Amino acid sequence: MFDHGQPSYADVNKDVLSTMLETGPRYWILLGTTMSIAVICFFMPWLYQLFVGIGAAGMNRNAVWGTYISNFIFWIGLSHSGTLLSAVLHITNSHWRKSIYRSAEAMTLFSLMTAALFIMVHVGRVWFVHWTFPIPNPMGLWPNFRSPLMFDVMAITTYLTASSIFIYMGSVPDFAAVRDASTGLRRRLYTIFSFGWRGTAREWHTLGWAYTFFAVFVIPLAVSVHSIVSWDFALSIVPGLHHTIFAPYFVCGAIYSGTAGIVTVMYCLRKFLGFEKYIGQVHLDNLGKLLIALSLIWSYINILELFSTWYGGTSFELEALKFRLTGFYAPLYWEMITFCAFVPLLIFFKKIRWSWNKMLVVSILINIGMLTERFIIVATSLPRKFLPDAFGFYLPSWVEISITIGSFAIFATLFLIFIKWVPAVSLYEVKETLKPLRRNT
Amino acid sequence: MAIMGTFAFEDDFLAAAENLVSSGFDNISLLSPIPLEEAQEVLGLGKSPVRRFSLAGAMIGGASGIAMCVATALVFILPTGGRAIIAIPPYLVITYEMTILFGVLFTLLGFHFVSGLPAWRDKPYTEAASIDRFVVVVEGTAGEQAAQAEAIIRDAGAEEIKHVEDGG
Amino acid sequence: MVSTFVEKLKAYSKPGYYDEFEYHWTMTIDLDRCTGCEACVVACQAENNLPIVGEKRYARNREIKWIRIERYWEGDYPDVKMGFIPILCQHCDDAPCETVCPVFATYHNRDGLNTQVYNRCIGTRSCAIYCPYEVRYFNWFTYTWDEPLEQQLNPDVSVREKGVMEKCTFCIQRIRIAKDNAKDDDKRRVRDGEVVPACVQSCPTEAMVFGDSNDPEAEVSKKMKNERGYKVLEELNTTPSVVYLKKAHA
Numbered sequence: 079m080f081d082h083g084q085p086s087y088a089d090v091n092k093d094v095l096s097t098m099l100e101t102g103p104r105y106w107i108l109l110g111t112t113m114s115i116a117v118i119c120f121f122m123p124w125l126y127q128l129f130v131g132i133g134a135a136g137m138n139r140n141a142v143w144g145t146y147i148s149n150f151i152f153w154i155g156l157s158h159s160g161t162l163l164s165a166v167l168h169i170t171n172s173h174w175r176k177s178i179y180r181s182a183e184a185m186t187l188f189s190l191m192t193a194a195l196f197i198m199v200h201v202g203r204v205w206f207v208h209w210t211f212p213i214p215n216p217m218g219l220w221p222n223f224r225s226p227l228m229f230d231v232m233a234i235t236t237y238l239t240a241s242s243i244f245i246y247m248g249s250v251p252d253f254a255a256v257r258d259a260s261t262g263l264r265r266r267l268y269t270i271f272s273f274g275w276r277g278t279a280r281e282w283h284t285l286g287w288a289y290t291f292f293a294v295f296v297i298p299l300a301v302s303v304h305s306i307v308s309w310d311f312a313l314s315i316v317p318g319l320h321h322t323i324f325a326p327y328f329v330c331g332a333i334y335s336g337t338a339g340i341v342t343v344m345y346c347l348r349k350f351l352g353f354e355k356y357i358g359q360v361h362l363d364n365l366g367k368l369l370i371a372l373s374l375i376w377s378y379i380n381i382l383e384l385f386s387t388w389y390g391g392t393s394f395e396l397e398a399l400k401f402r403l404t405g406f407y408a409p410l411y412w413e414m415i416t417f418c419a420f421v422p423l424l425i426f427f428k429k430i431r432w433s434w435n436k437m438l439v440v441s442i443l444i445n446i447g448m449l450t451e452r453f454i455i456v457a458t459s460l461p462r463k464f465l466p467d468a469f470g471f472y473l474p475s476w477v478e479i480s481i482t483i484g485s486f487a488i489f490a491t492l493f494l495i496f497i498k499w500v501p502a503v504s505l506y507e508v509k510e511t512l513k514p515l516r517r518n519t
Numbered sequence: 520m521a522i523m524g525t526f527a528f529e530d531d532f533l534a535a536a537e538n539l540v541s542s543g544f545d546n547i548s549l550l551s552p553i554p555l556e557e558a559q560e561v562l563g564l565g566k567s568p569v570r571r572f573s574l575a576g577a578m579i580g581g582a583s584g585i586a587m588c589v590a591t592a593l594v595f596i597l598p599t600g601g602r603a604i605i606a607i608p609p610y611l612v613i614t615y616e617m618t619i620l621f622g623v624l625f626t627l628l629g630f631h632f633v634s635g636l637p638a639w640r641d642k643p644y645t646e647a648a649s650i651d652r653f654v655v656v657v658e659g660t661a662g663e664q665a666a667q668a669e670a671i672i673r674d675a676g677a678e679e680i681k682h683v684e685d686g687g
Numbered sequence: 688m689v690s691t692f693v694e695k696l697k698a699y700s701k702p703g704y705y706d707e708f709e710y711h712w713t714m715t716i717d718l719d720r721c722t723g724c725e726a727c728v729v730a731c732q733a734e735n736n737l738p739i740v741g742e743k744r745y746a747r748n749r750e751i752k753w754i755r756i757e758r759y760w761e762g763d764y765p766d767v768k769m770g771f772i773p774i775l776c777q778h779c780d781d782a783p784c785e786t787v788c789p790v791f792a793t794y795h796n797r798d799g800l801n802t803q804v805y806n807r808c809i810g811t812r813s814c815a816i817y818c819p820y821e822v823r824y825f826n827w828f829t830y831t832w833d834e835p836l837e838q839q840l841n842p843d844v845s846v847r848e849k850g851v852m853e854k855c856t857f858c859i860q861r862i863r864i865a866k867d868n869a870k871d872d873d874k875r876r877v878r879d880g881e882v883v884p885a886c887v888q889s890c891p892t893e894a895m896v897f898g899d900s901n902d903p904e905a906e907v908s909k910k911m912k913n914e915r916g917y918k919v920l921e922e923l924n925t926t927p928s929v930v931y932l933k934k935a936h937a
Contacts, residue, residue: 131826
């Protein structure tokens with residue numbers, strides 16, 4: 079588990095808390111950069127779009143949905159990483175999850191927030207978006223709960239709430255450790271954040287039970303959230319989208335891209351926060367094996383889709399398939415297949431799987447492929463619906479590309495703020511993996 | 520008055536705790552930087568009542584989910600797509616989400632009720648408890664009882680023993 | 688009271704809430720008579736305050752044409768044949784677009800019309816995704832009319848702002864006026880021929896016929912039964928209210 083010999087309990091506190099309590103100029107420069115990119119690339123074009131209209135984006139009569147929806151789905155997908163790692167591996171009592179799950183949960187929360195932002199950007203009249211919530215109003219009008227988009231609203235609200243509570247409650251003992259190690263305003267703040275936690279047996283007992291229940295709730299929630307997001311597409315009658323395999327396809331793809339995202343984030347944590355002691359080979363190895371399994375499932379589902387579409391042979395479906403495989407966006411489709419189905423096969427080799435640098439490259443390629451996949455689903459099925467004269471074409475505009483770049487900056491900003499406010503590695507869970515402090519072993 | 524004993528080793532700590540419990544002391548707190556199942560067993564903490572909150576939350580969530588869907592559909596009759604006004608399959612999805620939402624919220628509530636947090640009043644504590652020391656706190660003792668508790672803690676191998684104010 | 692409540696619940700749980708529409712507005716389009724002149728397109732634009740999108744935006748596939756003429760080419764030069772078909776909102780009784788709007792901005796009313804409520808629309812555009820006929824159009828910008836074109840706007844029809852979805856309404860303003868007049872005139876039913884949407888009114892070959900198919904004597908009811916009649920994308924079970932009469936090949 080630990081590549082360089084076991085640290086002591088006090089070392090764990092020192093190493094992790096020093097990343098929070100001591101901040102160098104490099105951090106401020108990085109934070110300033112990501113915030114500037116977020117403002118310039120995301121918020122300013124969005125403001126422009128609010129004034130001018132959704133026409134600032136590249137969508138048109140056929141492709142009324144574009145990169146805003148495909149990015150939304152990508153970010154929701156990325157959010158499944160934390161849930162899988164944290165909740166599922168908690169239930170199965172995996173030890174290697176203990177040092178990385180806090181950051182993975184943070185990834186979940188911030189991806190969800192970014193995804194929610196994309197909904198705001200996508201909708202035509204954002205100032206009325208509160209009408210999708212069941213808020214009593216003098217008009218007596220309620221949302222349409224029969225609508226797939228309402229499933230979306232409820233699912234994402236629930237997921238955001240559950241994820242925030244999950245990560246917060248899991249961090250309460252660590253907030254107590256921060257409180258004990260700090261002075262002044264920070265100490266007062268963390269006294270509030272930690273609820274006066276002392277670490278009594280009763281508190282641990284209650285936390286343990288509550289945390290397990292949160293995990294048990296959050297796992298079916300995560301599966302349902304991405305199924306519901308896929309049903310925005312699959313409940314339509316559009317030829318390229320109306321497949322029953324969409325729900326498992328999206329859930330698998332979500333966990334896949336999320337796990338790749340974790341590898342990327344872990345690499346950055348090791349490099350910038352010096353967590354080499356706590357995030358080591360065993361984590362990389364296990365994440366790699368997970369990636370391989372998910373890649374194979376993902377490839378399988380893609381083959382299923384291709385095969386059943388081709389064999390069924392209905393004219394509408396074949397037209398959509400032809401456009402996807404050989405139309406204008408064919409290079410993107412084949413790039414997606416390469417990055418998501420073939421490149422991860424390299425993980426079978428230990429040389430790749432045990433090298434952080436190589437796995438970083440693989441994980442970034444996987445996520446590029448997954449971003450492309452979401453885009454392909456939208457851009458190659460909407461222009462080929464039923465009536466041939468109404469076929470069209472979709473090209474994203476500069477506003478959309480800028481907002482896509484800005485969304486990564488927003489995520490990075492949120493994550494950078496996170497590492498200074500919450501211990502990025504869970505102190506108490508890492509201590510649980512160390513040798514117990516016993517006089518007689 | 521409260522006796523606070525700090526231990527560097529888990530087994531000493533647990534031995535002291537067992538002795539204190541069997542000697543009849545009841546206002547004992549066992550502080551540790553990591554959760555210790557043995558410490559919870561010594562205090563006799565079995566199944567947590569938090570689970571009842573979770574169940575109640577899930578049931579309330581499920582009921583209110585389906586009720587919300589059916590009730591709001593009947594305020595204005597707006598048929599869509601030739602489907603029924605009360606269409607059960609989509610409402611089941613909403614109900615599922617509401618079940619989980621309320622289950623999570625009630626579990627959070629349950630955690631606060633059962634654990635007694637947030638606890639803003641000063642209670643016996645030492646900062647080493649969040650790093651690498653195990654602390655036994657016996658509250659509400661006086662005179663002879665205090666001496667007995669202190670003796671048990673010292674015999675178990677405490678690193679440091681302090682007399683502090685009782686918690687609020 | 689409990690029994691009526693239970694009965695009501697049963698009624699609401701049954702698909703197809705309306706057993707019978709008050710009026711079931713239907714249109715037939717005789718493709719044999721249609722010359723593809725696009726007079727209907729122009730008339731619709733004038734009647735319903737359709738925005739002038741402009742050449743640049745039209746080229747980027749952002750036109751707003753509530754009724755459009757689709758053209759299909761057959762054969763090679765010199766034996767090229769062109770077939771065309773006016774496609775407008777089919778007002779499907781089992782409309783896929785209505786189910787997906789999260790705020791009830793589109794729903795089926797008692798006259799069998801698929802209505803669009805501009806004030807309620809928040810612009811998620813999912814209805815346009817779900818529509819197989821691609822007859823829903825989005826206001827990508829807030830369009831304006833240069834002077835003096837704004838004097839041509841129809842006062843009976845609202846002007847839509849950006850972010851709102853719109854589509855053919857079967858000239859619901861004309862239907863409303865006809866129903867009001869009929870109510871004033873001794874509460875009778877609207878007679879056949881009293882409601883004429885702009886496209887029907889302007890068709891020079893009288894290819895389009897509009898009326899209430901609940902009325903067996905209406906011209907549209909008789910035309911619907913023609914053996915050349917078919918519905919576009921009927922296999923999708925959307926139950927459209929527009930019946931096309933197949934072109935008879937010479």
